[in-house]
Amino acid sequence: MGRIVIFSATSGIARAVAEEFLAQGEELVLTGRSKESLDAVARDLQVLSGKAIPCFVWDVLGFAEHERLFRELIAVHDISGLFMAAGIQIPQKECDAEPAKTLLTFNTNLNGPVAVMTLFAQHFKQTNSGFISCVSSVAGDRGRGSITAYASSKAGLSAHLQGLANRLKNTGVLIQCVKPGYVRTPMTAGLRSLLIVSPRWAARDIVNAIRKKREVVYTPFFWKYIMLVIRAIPEPLFRKLGL
Amino acid sequence: MPSKRTISGWGRYPVIEAREEFPAGRETLSPKLNAPYLPRGQGRSYGDAGLPASDHTALNTSYLDRFISFDPVTGILEAEGGVTLERILRFSLPRGFFLPVTPGTMFVSLGGALASNVHGKNHHRCGSIEHFVTEFEIGTPSGTFTCSRESNRELFLATLGGYGLTGTITRANLKLKPVTSIQVDCLRIRAKNLEAMFRLFEEHDTNFEYSVAWMDALAKGGNRGRGILMLGNHSDMPVTGNRSREKTKLRVPFPMPGMLMNNASLKVFNTAIYLFSRHGKSRENFESFFYPLDRILDWNLLYGKQGFLQYQCVIPDPHGQQGIESCLRFLSDNGLGSFVSVLKRCGDDEVMLPFCKRGYTLALDIPFHGTKTLRALDRLDALVIDYGGRVYLTKDARLKPEAFRAMYPEYKTWMDTIRHFNPEGKISSRLAERLKLWDA
Incomplete structure (x- = not known):
C-alpha cells in the first residue's frame, strides 16, 4: 500500500484530512511551500499518530519545477493517492485594484493544481489505480459578483475535475471534486455563520467519500441542496440578490 | 490590514469594534507582533480581558493550534498556545491522560487558560493550572523568552494569571494527569x-x-x-x-x-x-x-x-x-x-x-x-x-x-514586571484600560 500525498498540507482542511487518513492507518507525504510550516504540521501529525511523516517542499506556483519534483517524489515513494488542497481567497476588492492578485488567484486555485494533477493523473492512469481528491468550492457552482475571481477559478477547477473524471472513467482511478461550504479554517478566519463547520467534519466527509468512490462531494451535505437552489435562480433575480 | 469588526467576551458585554488578525502558525507570528495588539484565544473570558485596548489589534491564536511533542512517560504535552483544551482532550483521553486542571468549558485555548491561571473543581486539592505548567515560550515587546520556575521566573509568574499583558504564549508544556477511565x-x-x-x-x-x-x-x-x-x-x-x-x-x-x-x-x-x-x-x-x-x-x-x-x-x-x-x-x-x-x-x-x-x-x-x-x-x-x-x-x-487596587494589593509588583517586558503598553486590553493599570 502506497502513500497519500497531501498537497498544501498546511491548509486547514488538509490538516484535518491528514489526521483522518492517519486515524485510518494510511501513510502520508506532506507537501507545501514553506518548510518551516510544513515541519510544524508534520510534527503535530507525528504526535497524533506516533508515525514519522515525510515532508516535501513543493510550491504549487513553481510551474517550472513541477515535473522535476514529481519525478523526485515518485522515485522515493510509492504513491497511492493525491489530496490537493492548494487554494487562496483574496478579497475581490483587492483583485479589482491589482490585476496581479486576480492572476495569483487563478494560478493558485486553478493553473497550479491542474498542472500538478495532470502529472499524477497520468501516473495513476498507467498503474490503473489511485485517486485524486481536490478541494474546489461551492462558490464554483455559479459566477458571483462578490467573489468573482475566487468563484470563477474554482468553477474552472470543478470543470477540470469533471473532465478528468470523464476521461479516466474506464480506469481504476478515482477523480473526486470536493465542494466545501463554510469550514472553520484560516481562509474563513473570523467568519460568523450558523452554517460553518469544523475542518474535522469536512475531513470525515471527504475520507468517507473517497472510500465510497464518489466523484462529487458537498461538505457538509446540505450545500448540495443549497447550491441546487442557487443554480436554479434565474439570472435577473440572482443579480438582484447581489450574492 | 483587516477592517474593524465587533467583538466581545463570552458575556457579550461590553461589545467593541476592533481589528482582528488570525496568523496561521507560530512561525508566521513575528511580523504581527510589531503593531499594538492583544493576544486573544477563543474569546471565552467573560468580560473585557480578551478585548484589545483602543487602537490595538486582537491577535487571534486560533490557528496556532499544533502539538509539538508528547512524552507518555511524564505526561508532558508541548503545544502551541492556541490549541484548545478540547483538542488536547481528544488527543490525551485515548492515551489515558486527562487535564490536570480544567475550567468549566473545554473550548478555551491553552494560552488563554494560562493567562487566566484557570482553576477547576479540584482547586482545594491541587490549585490552579500554574502548578502543571513546566515551561512556556512567550513573545514580549522586549523579545522572546523561555520561562519556567527556574528560568525567567518573574516573567513566568507574571504571565500565569497575567491576562495576556506580558505577551503571546507561543508554546507551552503542560503536565497531563494519568487516569484509568474517562x-x-x-x-x-x-x-x-x-x-x-x-x-x-x-x-x-x-x-x-x-x-x-x-x-x-x-x-x-x-x-x-x-x-x-x-x-x-x-x-x-x-x-x-x-x-x-x-x-x-x-x-x-x-x-x-x-x-x-x-x-x-x-x-x-x-x-x-x-x-x-x-x-x-x-x-x-x-x-x-x-x-x-x-x-x-x-x-x-x-x-x-x-x-x-x-x-x-x-x-x-x-x-x-x-x-x-x-x-x-x-x-x-x-x-x-x-x-x-x-x-x-x-x-x-x-x-x-x-x-x-x-x-x-x-x-x-x-x-x-x-x-x-x-x-x-x-x-x-x-x-x-x-x-x-x-x-x-x-x-x-x-x-x-479603586476597588481593584483594594482587592489586589499585589498589583504593584505585578505591574512592575509587566512594565519591564511591555514598557509602553504595546500589548494592552480593555481590562487594563478600565482598571487604569498603566497609571499604577
Missing part, C-alpha cells in the same frame, strides 16, 4: 441551606478530588444557600474502547429575547433544579461531569442582546463562610438574580497576581440590566473588600480601578 464516580448531595452546605464541604472535600456546589441564589430566609453539592473522583474502571463517543450538541441560533431571563423565570428554574435534580451516587462520562454547559453551543445567547455579567469572588478564611452568606443576603435583598450560581472551596494561588485564596469562591451569572445592575455590583464589591476578598478578572467587565 468516567467519574459522582456523589450528589442536597443541602437545605448554606450552613448545611458548608458542613457538607468540610465533611467531604478531603475524600473527593472534585467538588463544587450549585446553589439557588434566589432562595431566602431558612432556605438561603440551598443547593446541591457535586463530588467526584476519577473512576478506576479501565479506559476501554477509549474514544469517547461524541455527543450531539445543541446550538442557540441567535440572541434570545432579553426578557427570557427575569427574576420570575430564574426563580422557577432554580427552584426546579433544586427540587428535581438527581442526587445520590452515579457514574458519569467526563463531559457531563466537567463540561455540562458545553453541550449547548453559544449558550451565552440565552441572555439576549444585552448580555450578562459574571461575578466571581473569593472570600478568604477565616471569614469565608460569613462572607459568602453576606453576599447571598446582598443578592436577594437587592433582587439580583443569578441563573447559575456556583460555590467552591479553594486554596491559595501562588502566581504574582493571585485570584484564589484559601476560602470560598462564589460565581454568579447575572443578567445585565444597565446601570442598575452595575451600581448594585459596585456595592457588592465594597462588601467583598470588607471581607478581604477579590473578584476574578477573567470574568469581570465592570470593576472600578
Whole structure:
C-alpha cells in the first residue's frame, strides 16, 4: 500500500484530512511551500499518530519545477493517492485594484493544481489505480459578483475535475471534486455563520467519500441542496440578490 | 490590514469594534507582533480581558493550534498556545491522560487558560493550572523568552494569571494527569441551606478530588444557600474502547429575547433544579461531569442582546463562610438574580497576581440590566473588600480601578514586571484600560 500525498498540507482542511487518513492507518507525504510550516504540521501529525511523516517542499506556483519534483517524489515513494488542497481567497476588492492578485488567484486555485494533477493523473492512469481528491468550492457552482475571481477559478477547477473524471472513467482511478461550504479554517478566519463547520467534519466527509468512490462531494451535505437552489435562480433575480 | 469588526467576551458585554488578525502558525507570528495588539484565544473570558485596548489589534491564536511533542512517560504535552483544551482532550483521553486542571468549558485555548491561571473543581486539592505548567515560550515587546520556575521566573509568574499583558504564549508544556477511565464516580448531595452546605464541604472535600456546589441564589430566609453539592473522583474502571463517543450538541441560533431571563423565570428554574435534580451516587462520562454547559453551543445567547455579567469572588478564611452568606443576603435583598450560581472551596494561588485564596469562591451569572445592575455590583464589591476578598478578572467587565487596587494589593509588583517586558503598553486590553493599570 502506497502513500497519500497531501498537497498544501498546511491548509486547514488538509490538516484535518491528514489526521483522518492517519486515524485510518494510511501513510502520508506532506507537501507545501514553506518548510518551516510544513515541519510544524508534520510534527503535530507525528504526535497524533506516533508515525514519522515525510515532508516535501513543493510550491504549487513553481510551474517550472513541477515535473522535476514529481519525478523526485515518485522515485522515493510509492504513491497511492493525491489530496490537493492548494487554494487562496483574496478579497475581490483587492483583485479589482491589482490585476496581479486576480492572476495569483487563478494560478493558485486553478493553473497550479491542474498542472500538478495532470502529472499524477497520468501516473495513476498507467498503474490503473489511485485517486485524486481536490478541494474546489461551492462558490464554483455559479459566477458571483462578490467573489468573482475566487468563484470563477474554482468553477474552472470543478470543470477540470469533471473532465478528468470523464476521461479516466474506464480506469481504476478515482477523480473526486470536493465542494466545501463554510469550514472553520484560516481562509474563513473570523467568519460568523450558523452554517460553518469544523475542518474535522469536512475531513470525515471527504475520507468517507473517497472510500465510497464518489466523484462529487458537498461538505457538509446540505450545500448540495443549497447550491441546487442557487443554480436554479434565474439570472435577473440572482443579480438582484447581489450574492 | 483587516477592517474593524465587533467583538466581545463570552458575556457579550461590553461589545467593541476592533481589528482582528488570525496568523496561521507560530512561525508566521513575528511580523504581527510589531503593531499594538492583544493576544486573544477563543474569546471565552467573560468580560473585557480578551478585548484589545483602543487602537490595538486582537491577535487571534486560533490557528496556532499544533502539538509539538508528547512524552507518555511524564505526561508532558508541548503545544502551541492556541490549541484548545478540547483538542488536547481528544488527543490525551485515548492515551489515558486527562487535564490536570480544567475550567468549566473545554473550548478555551491553552494560552488563554494560562493567562487566566484557570482553576477547576479540584482547586482545594491541587490549585490552579500554574502548578502543571513546566515551561512556556512567550513573545514580549522586549523579545522572546523561555520561562519556567527556574528560568525567567518573574516573567513566568507574571504571565500565569497575567491576562495576556506580558505577551503571546507561543508554546507551552503542560503536565497531563494519568487516569484509568474517562468516567467519574459522582456523589450528589442536597443541602437545605448554606450552613448545611458548608458542613457538607468540610465533611467531604478531603475524600473527593472534585467538588463544587450549585446553589439557588434566589432562595431566602431558612432556605438561603440551598443547593446541591457535586463530588467526584476519577473512576478506576479501565479506559476501554477509549474514544469517547461524541455527543450531539445543541446550538442557540441567535440572541434570545432579553426578557427570557427575569427574576420570575430564574426563580422557577432554580427552584426546579433544586427540587428535581438527581442526587445520590452515579457514574458519569467526563463531559457531563466537567463540561455540562458545553453541550449547548453559544449558550451565552440565552441572555439576549444585552448580555450578562459574571461575578466571581473569593472570600478568604477565616471569614469565608460569613462572607459568602453576606453576599447571598446582598443578592436577594437587592433582587439580583443569578441563573447559575456556583460555590467552591479553594486554596491559595501562588502566581504574582493571585485570584484564589484559601476560602470560598462564589460565581454568579447575572443578567445585565444597565446601570442598575452595575451600581448594585459596585456595592457588592465594597462588601467583598470588607471581607478581604477579590473578584476574578477573567470574568469581570465592570470593576472600578479603586476597588481593584483594594482587592489586589499585589498589583504593584505585578505591574512592575509587566512594565519591564511591555514598557509602553504595546500589548494592552480593555481590562487594563478600565482598571487604569498603566497609571499604577
